[in-house]
Amino acid sequence: MSDPTSRALRLLSLLQTHRFWTGPELSARLRVSERTLRRDVDRLRELGYRVAANPGIAGGYQLESGATLPPLLLDDDEAVAIAVGLRTAAVQGVGDGEHTSLSALAKIEQVLPRNLRRRVRALQDHTIPAVRSEERVAADVLAQLALACRDHERLRFRYTARSGEETSRHIEPHSLVPRERRWYLVAWDVGRDDWRTFRVDRLSGLQPTGVRVAPRELPAEDAAEFVLAAHSPTSSNYQAIARMQASMALVREYFGVWAQNATEGPDGTVDWPLAARSVPELLMALLWIPSDMGWELISDDPAVHEALRTFAERATAALGPDRAVTPPPAAGRS
Structure with missing residues (x-):
């Protein structure tokens, strides 16, 4: 084995399989002199x-843990096991590491040989998790979307809305956001000239275009806030x-993005629609309005x-008799 790069990779593979190797053992395995072995270790x-x-x-060589993570060398079985685990973590939303799992999955999927991809898909398709998300999302799709977000590559796909209407979309992907056991794609919709969120399980016919664009500034603090504002509450x-x-x-x-559904009202006013699962949740939004x-x-x-009248009375009582507050211009109107 004369090529230094191939020899170094083979040496790394050997060091990862055993806790300790003697110098003569490694030299024999690599068919090199101990002097060459020392250069490969360097x-x-x-x-x-x-x-x-x-x-x-009795000396030899041993691979130790370091302060940073160096490149890893995996055999086929190890690569398949890691890819399957990352797919499960990303699709099923295991713990709070969906983004990390998806990022790692995208990197591994990008370099897996075709035969290993087939093994990963077969194992994933025939493994039934104890906990499922409401809608299954193909890990391949998540990985492809993650790479497109990273590379700012325009995509085309078919999208089915909640009403059942199917449309063709041309978008610039920004971020993937997990929420309530679903994945959402935040993207700039080229055809509608505006920001949109798409449920990933409703995408079909995903096609990369090869066109890369400059990233756009999202009209929110982050993509998670954008999705929360667009889809909260779902009912x-x-x-x-x-x-x-x-x-x-x-x-x-x-x-900001929380006013995306606001509309111009009469006489220089703005109507801000509020919706919530409970009355207290709805009234919480009123505390955002500047004094x-x-x-x-x-x-x-x-x-x-x-509820609003009761809250105003309780707030006034909590301040004490000498600190009465003036109620808002109108507590409510039928």
Whole structure:
């Protein structure tokens, strides 16, 4: 084995399989002199591997842990096992490491040979997890989307909306976000000239275009906030409108992505639709409104009116008799 690179990789593979090797054993395995072996060990050290050398008759070489993670060398079985584990973690949302699992999966999927890809898919398809997500998402699709997000590559796909309508989309991917056991793609929709979120399980016919673009600035603190604002709550039992005395520009500047559904109201006002699973959750949104911005709550639900009145009374009582507060311009309107 005369090629230094091949020899170094073979040496690394041997060091990873046993805790300790003597110098003569490694020289015999690699069919090199001990002097050449020492040079190969130095090459591994330059790459970041900590190879300890013990001198003497009983001496030898040993791979030690280091302060940073050097490149790993995996055999076929190890690569398949890791890929399957990462697929399960990413698709099933194991723990809080979905993003980390997906990032690692994308890197491994990118370099796996075709025969190993088939083994990974077969094992994944015939392994039934104890906990499933509501909608199954192909790990291949997640990996492909993750790479497109990383490379800022435009994609085309078919998308089925909640109504059942299917459309063709041309997008610039930004981020993948896991939420409530589902995956969402945050992307700039080229055809609609606006930001959108897409449920990954509703994508089909994913096609890379090979076109790379400059990244766009997301109109939110991060992609997770954007998805939360776009899809929270997924089902609501209570609705209301906060009609604020402000311009649309001011409302959008203050509330950011959370005001994406706000509309221009009459007489220089902005209507901000609120929806929540419970009345207290709905009223929490009112605390966001700045103190210098007048507002009124418009709702047909008596429970919302009563909750707001009760809250105002409790807040006033909590301040004490000498610290009465002025209620908002209108507590509610039918």
